[in-house]
Amino acid sequence: MILDPQSDAIPPEFLLSLLSQVGVGAFTYLRETGSTNSVALARLADDAPTGVWLILADRQSAGRGRGDNRWWSEVGSLTCSLIVDADQFQLPQSLWPRLSMAVGIAICKVLERDPWRLAMQLKWPNDVYVEGKKLGGILIEHLEKKLVIGIGLNVNQRFEGAPRNVAERATSLLIEKGQACDRYALLAELTGAVVEMLPLVACNDIDIADEASDRNLLLWKRVTIRQGTSSVVGVCEGVDTDGALLLRSEAGRVRVLSGTVELSGN
Numbered sequence: 001m002i003l004d005p006q007s008d009a010i011p012p013e014f015l016l017s018l019l020s021q022v023g024v025g026a027f028t029y030l031r032e033t034g035s036t037n038s039v040a041l042a043r044l045a046d047d048a049p050t051g052v053w054l055i056l057a058d059r060q061s062a063g064r065g066r067g068d069n070r071w072w073s074e075v076g077s078l079t080c081s082l083i084v085d086a087d088q089f090q091l092p093q094s095l096w097p098r099l100s101m102a103v104g105i106a107i108c109k110v111l112e113r114d115p116w117r118l119a120m121q122l123k124w125p126n127d128v129y130v131e132g133k134k135l136g137g138i139l140i141e142h143l144e145k146k147l148v149i150g151i152g153l154n155v156n157q158r159f160e161g162a163p164r165n166v167a168e169r170a171t172s173l174l175i176e177k178g179q180a181c182d183r184y185a186l187l188a189e190l191t192g193a194v195v196e197m198l199p200l201v202a203c204n205d206i207d208i209a210d211e212a213s214d215r216n217l218l219l220w221k222r223v224t225i226r227q228g229t230s231s232v233v234g235v236c237e238g239v240d241t242d243g244a245l246l247l248r249s250e251a252g253r254v255r256v257l258s259g260t261v262e263l264s265g266n
């Protein structure tokens with residue numbers, strides 16, 4: 001495991017050891033940055049690392065979500081990006097639309113186990129919820145065939161300084177469990193779960209439709225999906241094996257591959 005010399009924070013030895021056990025080859029640890037995904041994309045423009053590269057920031061000041069969304073976070077959040085080579089994991093571009101749900105499923109599986117035992121939910125295409133409140137989000141970007149899997153998770157925070165729209169809709173592990181958790185151990189566990197998920201996507205060994213169905217926050221709800229200037233309205237009937245959202249609209253069954261979801265008066 002290589003600790004990136006451009007790191008400006010010092011990781012504890014046990015974190016380096018946990019990360020190398022779960023397959024991380026290079027680690028960049030930053031005290032503060034705008035967005036770990038932006039750092040990843042900028043670094044990829046001049047570096048071509050082999051193996052899995054993890055970038056962690058203790059504080060992220062300009063976190064990005066899908067589209068024009070911002071990701072608000074504070075000290076105590078987990079904000080990181082995992083860089084993986086699509087060719088190394090045998091992930092052709094045709095499989096990339098599945099990754100967001102697959103990573104979400106990997107995160108849910110960790111937080112459904114001991115010691116968390118949370119009732120996890122997924123909101124297509126990239127949000128992780130618990131008890132109807134947003135716990136985390138996933139932003140997957142790429143530079144050529146290097147995938148950047150950005151994960152934001154609310155861990156040891158209470159949203160006292162958060163904007164109202166965030167505070168009303170979000171939760172954290174601290175709020176759900178009533179106690180602070182070891183962010184480093186959680187980071188290693190989540191990273192391991194995501195790294196293990198990638199070959200399952202490559203070999204079609206994960207049934208995304210089935211794994212998403214029990215956790216689907218949108219199931220049987222009426223939703224509007226906005227795609228640029230157009231929109232589709234329908235009742236969510238599930239998520240397909242390829243990660244598409246299945247809607248029953250007035251025109252019949254529609255498969256939606258991307259867009260922004262609004263729950264419409266359920």
Ligand code: BTN
Pocket residue numbers: 034035036037038060062063064065066069071078079080081126127136137138139150151152153
């Ligand atoms: C969303 O809610 O639309 C996705 C949010 C993803 C946030 C994470 S935090 C780490 C990584 N860096 C970013 O700028 N965004 C992702």
